[in-house]
Amino acid sequence: MRANLLGVINLIQEPDELGALTAGRCLAAVPFGGQYRMIDFTLSSMANSGISRVGIFAHTKYRPLIDHLGSGQQWDLHHQRKGGLSIIPPTIRDDCNEVPGGDLVHFFQNRDYFTRNSCEYVVLARSHMLCSVDFKPALAAHLASGADVTVICKQSKDLLGGKARLVEADGDGRITAMQRENGQAESGLISMEMYIMRKELLLDLVITSLAQGQDYLVEHAILSRIEELHMQSYLFDGYVGVINTLPSYYENSMELLRPASWRSLFARHGTIATKLNDEPPARYTEDATTSNSMIANGCIIEGTVMNSILFEGVHVRKGALVRNSIVMQNAVIDMHGVVDHVIYDSGATIGCGRELRKAE
């Protein structure tokens, strides 16, 4: 069934502390989990919830993202008659050369994107929340509560090094306070940065807040109205990984090796779709040894792989050892090379007998 929901993935000023991983690509395009890019999780969640119109507000380093998304066919979002996928690049205003900073300006400049369709509600999301969410019950809860804004939240026990916004809610789930900045809390109720509201309210907030000199939707427009707006929390009970720092990237990758997390992401709410590369099945030779690892198609395993995630087309040569590591697309670990506690980005190479280990 189609949902009366417009999906918006907001990449303006992504909360990015991923260092070298985002040197040449935006956070949304960072490879994750053997074959995915970060955006696949949010985008697939939307598509699997019957959302047929998704707008991605791109900001910086989005060329790899556009390559990845293509026409949106993998997510069944290439049907332009029903809306489909729109990638909305930042607009540079005629009167200045700068790309404006806050998301409110970008929403305002593209307000016709919002008005030119019949969706009544909008769900805004970011790309750094690793999860598979069904937005249909969230929308139903939004309608039942009569709230102005519903915030999808997670009771988090350990953020694994990620940074998120803490939320306080009363006994009825009504939000009484929200942190302005993302913090590295140990535990608590966090915002998954997914907000459901009426489209008209969003446009209203955009226009009035801009007029008041504000820049950001959540930090300014919503937070400054926390008393006048009825904001309701909606608790999500599946796996959530907050991935915006290198430790959280590493730790959440390793979480995929635990069956419960794996199931919550991949077997709970539809398929996580991604761009496909036509790689053959992974090939193991007679000397291969593997343990507790996720290995994508196209890999050739001649050596040893333990507690690791190998992306498509990785070649682990004879005598090589990959341990506690994440090795991205098409990397070659040469004969007797050792990779231990390493995030190995695509394009990197390690020669015969060389060792890469975590600094002690």
Place this chain on the structure above:
Amino acid sequence: MSKKKMVAMLLAGGEGKRLGVLTQELAKPAVHFGGKYRIIDFTLSNCAHSGIDTVGVLTQYQPLVLNSYLGNGSPWGLDRRDGGMTILPPYVKQKGGKWYKGTANAIYQNIGFIDQYDPEYVLVISGDHIYKMDYELMLEQHEKRGADVTIACLQVDWKEASRFGIMNVDDTGAITSFVEKPKVPVSNLASMGVYIFSWAVLKKYLIRDEANDLSGNDFGKDVIPAMLNDRVRLYSYTFNCYWKDVGTLDSLWEANMDLLAKKPSLDLNDPCRPVYSVSPNRPAHYAAAGATITNSLVSEGCLIEGDVRHSVLFCDVQVGPDSRIQDSVLMPNVKIGKGVRIYKAIICEGAVIADGVTIGSPGSSEVTVIHESVQEGEQPCVQIYSA
């Protein structure tokens, strides 16, 4: 519609009787192969890599799975405004419909389809074979020789020669004789079922063949011999890479095992010529702490806790702890419980093998085929095919 130099006609209606249970509800071209593919992927990918953008797929027997698998042809780059893939089942005409009587009749019934593109050449191929070939090179030779017909061929084992269309050629490569499935073969040069015809010549012979009530309307048995008889210019095109007709369960098992060789003669990993297929979009496979996997192909979505040796695992296969899989082919969604032993078997799509079951025996010369789930303590209902 714009003119095309060459249009491909892919025969995909084969019943594949000798594949037994595998083709009960499936046309042979849709049978799973190589851990990820269906047999037809190879010919469609060949078309894609040979610059052929107009392909008619002739379906007949059990077309449902095949039709939905092919979709609009986009995995093979064949979703085109001009040309692309067209599925051509037999259809009802004013005088009533007719089943495709033979390979030549299937093309005859679609003369109108081919004429839309006004091609110079027609490539006739079969969706039953596994090979990687550049049809453009074959066309180059066809043009250079000024041939009317070019038939791709390869040397086969003399013992197997009587399974194929067997030809004799002179030193220029011209075909001097052609006999379909001869009892006593006079040569071991076998037709691969890959033909390039100059369309004007083929059309004339198709019409003539159709008018002949005694004809079986088959390329190998009727049309090619008639052309040879009339001294039409028929040439051979020699191919010397991997080619396999997986007509039997044995050869299907064997072809899967061929992929596990140290240097397989069919290279699936060649980045320049990948084999395209419809991907199920599943996550990377997971090898658990206790798993052992050697000499095997393992596809996406698999969850391996046991011991997998010299086997081919399709997507979403699960192998429980303390189970051993050896010399076997596990098709999509097969679930293997704990403490299972499987030797030299083909386990069909979706079968569930309960804890403690043993299938086949080590060192067996026979391939065991399981097409239904096996409960705990139950004797599996097997089909055995001797090698």
